[in-house]
Amino acid sequence: MRKIVISSLCALSLGVASFNPAIAAKLSGTECLAPAGAGGGWDFTCRVPAAQMMQKLNLIDGSMKVVNMSGSGGGKAFSHVVTTRNTDEKLIVAASAATATRLAQKVYGDYEADDVRWVGALGMDYGVIVVAKDSAYKTLDDLVNQFKSNPRRAAIVGGSSVGGWDHIKALLIAKEAGIKNLRSINYIPFDNGGKAMLEVISGRAAAFTGDSSEVIGQLKAGKVRVLAVLSDKRIPALGDAKTAKEQGYDVVGGNWRAFYAPAGISDASYNNWVSAVKSVAMSPEWSDLREKNGLAEFTSFGSDFDGFVRNQIANVAAISKELGVTK
Amino acid sequence: MLLHGFSVALSGLNVFLVFIGVFLGTIIGMLPGIGPINAIAILFPIVLQFELTPASALIFFAGIFYGSQYGNSISSILLNVPGTSSAAVTCIDGNPLAKQGRAGSALAMSAVASFSGGVLSIFLLVLFAPLLSKLAIDFGPAEYFVLMVCAFTALTSFSHGSFIKAVFSAILGLAIATVGIDELSFGGMRRFTFGVEELGDGIDFIVVVIGVFAISEVFLFLSDMSSGAVQKVAPLKSVLLSLKELKDSVAGILRSCVTGFLVGVLPGAGATIASFLAYNTEKKMAGDKGNFGKGDLRGVAAPESANNSSAVGSFIPLLVLGVPGSETTAVMLAALITLGVTPGPTMLTDQPDMFWGVAASMFIGNMVLIVLNLPLVKLLAKILLVPRWILMPLIAILSIVGVYVLNGSEFDLLLMLIFGVIGFIMRKTDFPLAPLILGLVLGGLIEVNFRRALTYSYGEFSTFYDSPITIGLWLITLFSLVAPFAIRKLKNRSQ
Amino acid sequence: MLILSIAFCISALSLDADFDPVNEKFYPFVLSVLLILSSIALFIFPSDHSTTWPNARNLQKIALTATAILIYGFVLQQLGFIISASILMAICMWVFEAKQKWIAPVSIASTIGFYVVFDRLLGLNLPAGLLNTLIQ
Numbered sequence: 041m042r043k044i045v046i047s048s049l050c051a052l053s054l055g056v057a058s059f060n061p062a063i064a065a066k067l068s069g070t071e072c073l074a075p076a077g078a079g080g081g082w083d084f085t086c087r088v089p090a091a092q093m094m095q096k097l098n099l100i101d102g103s104m105k106v107v108n109m110s111g112s113g114g115g116k117a118f119s120h121v122v123t124t125r126n127t128d129e130k131l132i133v134a135a136s137a138a139t140a141t142r143l144a145q146k147v148y149g150d151y152e153a154d155d156v157r158w159v160g161a162l163g164m165d166y167g168v169i170v171v172a173k174d175s176a177y178k179t180l181d182d183l184v185n186q187f188k189s190n191p192r193r194a195a196i197v198g199g200s201s202v203g204g205w206d207h208i209k210a211l212l213i214a215k216e217a218g219i220k221n222l223r224s225i226n227y228i229p230f231d232n233g234g235k236a237m238l239e240v241i242s243g244r245a246a247a248f249t250g251d252s253s254e255v256i257g258q259l260k261a262g263k264v265r266v267l268a269v270l271s272d273k274r275i276p277a278l279g280d281a282k283t284a285k286e287q288g289y290d291v292v293g294g295n296w297r298a299f300y301a302p303a304g305i306s307d308a309s310y311n312n313w314v315s316a317v318k319s320v321a322m323s324p325e326w327s328d329l330r331e332k333n334g335l336a337e338f339t340s341f342g343s344d345f346d347g348f349v350r351n352q353i354a355n356v357a358a359i360s361k362e363l364g365v366t367k
Numbered sequence: 368m369l370l371h372g373f374s375v376a377l378s379g380l381n382v383f384l385v386f387i388g389v390f391l392g393t394i395i396g397m398l399p400g401i402g403p404i405n406a407i408a409i410l411f412p413i414v415l416q417f418e419l420t421p422a423s424a425l426i427f428f429a430g431i432f433y434g435s436q437y438g439n440s441i442s443s444i445l446l447n448v449p450g451t452s453s454a455a456v457t458c459i460d461g462n463p464l465a466k467q468g469r470a471g472s473a474l475a476m477s478a479v480a481s482f483s484g485g486v487l488s489i490f491l492l493v494l495f496a497p498l499l500s501k502l503a504i505d506f507g508p509a510e511y512f513v514l515m516v517c518a519f520t521a522l523t524s525f526s527h528g529s530f531i532k533a534v535f536s537a538i539l540g541l542a543i544a545t546v547g548i549d550e551l552s553f554g555g556m557r558r559f560t561f562g563v564e565e566l567g568d569g570i571d572f573i574v575v576v577i578g579v580f581a582i583s584e585v586f587l588f589l590s591d592m593s594s595g596a597v598q599k600v601a602p603l604k605s606v607l608l609s610l611k612e613l614k615d616s617v618a619g620i621l622r623s624c625v626t627g628f629l630v631g632v633l634p635g636a637g638a639t640i641a642s643f644l645a646y647n648t649e650k651k652m653a654g655d656k657g658n659f660g661k662g663d664l665r666g667v668a669a670p671e672s673a674n675n676s677s678a679v680g681s682f683i684p685l686l687v688l689g690v691p692g693s694e695t696t697a698v699m700l701a702a703l704i705t706l707g708v709t710p711g712p713t714m715l716t717d718q719p720d721m722f723w724g725v726a727a728s729m730f731i732g733n734m735v736l737i738v739l740n741l742p743l744v745k746l747l748a749k750i751l752l753v754p755r756w757i758l759m760p761l762i763a764i765l766s767i768v769g770v771y772v773l774n775g776s777e778f779d780l781l782l783m784l785i786f787g788v789i790g791f792i793m794r795k796t797d798f799p800l801a802p803l804i805l806g807l808v809l810g811g812l813i814e815v816n817f818r819r820a821l822t823y824s825y826g827e828f829s830t831f832y833d834s835p836i837t838i839g840l841w842l843i844t845l846f847s848l849v850a851p852f853a854i855r856k857l858k859n860r861s862q
Numbered sequence: 863m864l865i866l867s868i869a870f871c872i873s874a875l876s877l878d879a880d881f882d883p884v885n886e887k888f889y890p891f892v893l894s895v896l897l898i899l900s901s902i903a904l905f906i907f908p909s910d911h912s913t914t915w916p917n918a919r920n921l922q923k924i925a926l927t928a929t930a931i932l933i934y935g936f937v938l939q940q941l942g943f944i945i946s947a948s949i950l951m952a953i954c955m956w957v958f959e960a961k962q963k964w965i966a967p968v969s970i971a972s973t974i975g976f977y978v979v980f981d982r983l984l985g986l987n988l989p990a991g992l993l994n995t996l997i998q
Contacts, residue, residue, distance in 0.1 A: 582931075760960075765976070767947070772986040
């Protein structure tokens with residue numbers, strides 16, 4: 041009797057709405073691998089949409105273990121999955137645009153997109169180009185013209201390393217504008233987007249390239265202006281900021297949040313993960329959390345998502361070659 | 368405002384959270400390899416489970432943060448095993464004190480200095496936060512570079528005997544820091560990795576610290592062991608600090624607190640530079656009268672006060688600008704984002720409870736810290752009475768566990784062993800270890816900021832001396848190099 | 863030491879890059895020059911510190927401990943933490959001349975203690991290895 045009382049209390053406290061034994065395929069002892077240390081985007085992807093939401097929505101049996109494995113910008117986790125966990129049905133791994141960028145630039149050695157199975161994406165942090173509130177650059181054209189005439193005096197800063205995703209986003213615009221010598225663009229990397237933003241606010245750097253979630257706070261405080269959002273439609277959280285498309289630069293790009301699974305798992309397990317990620321992505325709880333974290337709506341699952349990733353890898357590989365990041 | 372903060376911080380739940388945070392932080396801080404960052408990550412699910420408000424969560428994290436910093440000083444003093452770079456400075460005088468049987472006094476001094484540094488800096492935080500956040504914005508790559516150069520003047524304080532050995536040791540540290548993938552070059556140039564995949568991320572700082580301090584300690588003990596002899600342990604002396612000792616350190620604690628706080632405010636500079644600068648200042652102030660390097664309580668007080676006040680200072684960029692100033696505050700910010708806080712300067716207006724609640728809770732936390740730890744000092748000092756044949760193997764095991772859990776990598780164990788041997792040879796041949804740590808910590812920062820500054824200026828070196836801040840820092844650098852000689856000259860003349 | 867510094871300098875120069883202060887090559891080069899200068903300085907001004915190196919017996923002990931840690935690293939995944947760390951602890955205790963009767967109980971108990979604290983309480987994974995089925 042006492043046991044029953046305790047277990048029903050547990051169920052209540054975990055917010056499980058109803059007792060539903062019917063779902064047979066639910067996995068127990070699941071694990072989400074975050075390819076970086078605590079506190080980053082991958083860690084968030086594992087802890088919130090995977091561990092927290094999947095348990096809350098009763099998509100898995102029991103709790104999900106979150107394991108952090110940092111190293112080589114996610115390369116360590118990638119090779120760990122391919123070499124030693126290839127048939128682990130209970131494992132998913134957090135991924136993002138950075139994963140695709142590094143696969144495209146061969147940062148993970150000879151590993152390719154084929155070596156894992158792409159499960160699905162459930163949010164997108166669209167790219168932005170930001171300047172200080174009193175900057176002389178009023179439109180994206182102003183900045184691009186500066187790049188064309190005298191790139192020396194217009195340093196651009198971001199939170200990723202040289203050749204990283206933030207850098208690439210800025211270069212995609214430059215390329216669209218017809219700038220031939222992409223290496224002339226003066227990009228300076230900082231440890232994170234927040235610190236890079238201080239460089240813009242202080243006036244040392246001309247512009248910031250990063251993700252929209254990084255700028256919302258500074259935008260609300262009136263410290264910065266968004267020159268362009270790299271999305272198809274305007275984003276409500278960024279006020280009346282124009283898209284790059286509206287200004288004649290057809291560049292869309294963002295940092296999506298997604299998962300991959302080992303390549304050797306069965307189709308049944310794979311489909312199980314796809315539907316679990318889908319259920320989270322479609323839930324009102326997630327859309328609330330997603331908004332709070334500055335992520336825009338973006339969903340893509342299963343084979344669609346697989347195609348999306350391959351397409352992005354091809355694009356990044358092309359521009360990286362042009363830039364000389366990869367040979 | 369602060370009163371409002373106290374009303375937030377004194378709510379039953381928050382007091383409980385501070386208490387638990389400080390307590391767990393202290394314990395976790397004592398274990399090598401796991402610092403506040405891991406502690407926060409480990410305890411984060413609790414925050415989610417109980418659906419804490421962002422203010423409560425931050426109060427909890429802050430408790431873990433300074434609890435673990437104090438915990439770190441415990442293992443530095445007793446076992447010569449620093450878990451963080453700033454605690455490496457505490458080892459310099461703390462461990463010799465422990466070996467002289469004065470572990471109790473050293474621990475008590477560390478508690479008192481941490482407390483005073485912490486509490487005083489909270490007043491600085493409340494008074495100057497908005498003003499200082501401007502300093503954080505004005506500090507660009509060029510200013511950081513000059514600050515690092517300034518920190519290197521501390522080298523003169525860490526040589527016992529040969530200054531050249533200290534310089535060599537520091538440059539070795541700088542060289543170790545260049546290993547790994549270079550983030551600033553196209554395609555990520557791999558430097559000095561010798562084809563070893565694991566070296567791509569560079570050499571983890573904690574691996575080196577545990578190697579050169581803890582493992583070499585084990586080797587050192589073995590090398591001096593004479594077979595069959597009873598392994599002597601220095602008898603424990605009084606735990607208490609004499610009034611004179613306290614009086615002697617007051618001024619140092621105050622100076623170190625201000626230094627620590629100012630350096631802490633700068634994003635990225637952090638507790639290590641603060642501890643080194645504070646120790647350097649105090650040693651210079653003491654002149655020939657000090658016993659620095661061989662067991663001086665002031666040498667424990669200075670870095671402990673500085674690193675606690677820099678911990679408080681590092682909350683300014685986080686709370687006022689919404690930009691994390693250190694890795695630890697970066698993890699805190701990430702956790703707050705998960706709880707629905709938008710990072711940025713609007714955090715203060717969106718979450719008014721947060722700033723004042725955290726300020727007040729730091730005050731309470733420091734109280735808890737001293738109340739919790741002073742009575743424990745006596746007990747902790749007894750660890751040294753554990754026979755060597757069990758304590759030394761335990762240090763070895765603790766080290767390998769700490770290093771392994773860091774990245775889950777066996778390769779790090781190998782590196783630790785290599786640095787253990789290097790540390791052993793250095794200690795045998797009287798090369799100081801502290802400059803190695805200083806070089807290692809500053810290595811990455813000094814190069815990256817040097818190159819960032821030159822990228823901004825397109826190769827113009829004038830960027831390093833054309834702002835008021837850089838000029839001021841050069842003057843401080845010059846002063847700290849010249850002052851000791853000048854003072855000595857003047858003294859000689861007057862005699 | 864001088865040889866080491868020169869080796870560092872050569873490998874710094876062999877980095878594949880243009881020579882430019884903003885570049886990834888300049889800084890290691892400056893460091894290597896400084897290293898060479900300071901090692902030359904050390905030769906010119908030798909310090910009067912006299913080093914007492916360990917005797918052969920103690921040197922053997924150090925070598926044994928270091929080898930044990932090295933082997934530990936290789937067998938950790940297969941044997942698991944509890945078994946390999948117990949053996950390492952036992953070797954260390956033996957090296958430190960612990961009383962025979964204490965070695966087994968203390969090394970096993972302390973290792974299990976570490977496992978519980980790190981793996982179970984703190985959630986930091988230590989390999990379970992051979993005992994996998996037993997302790998899961």
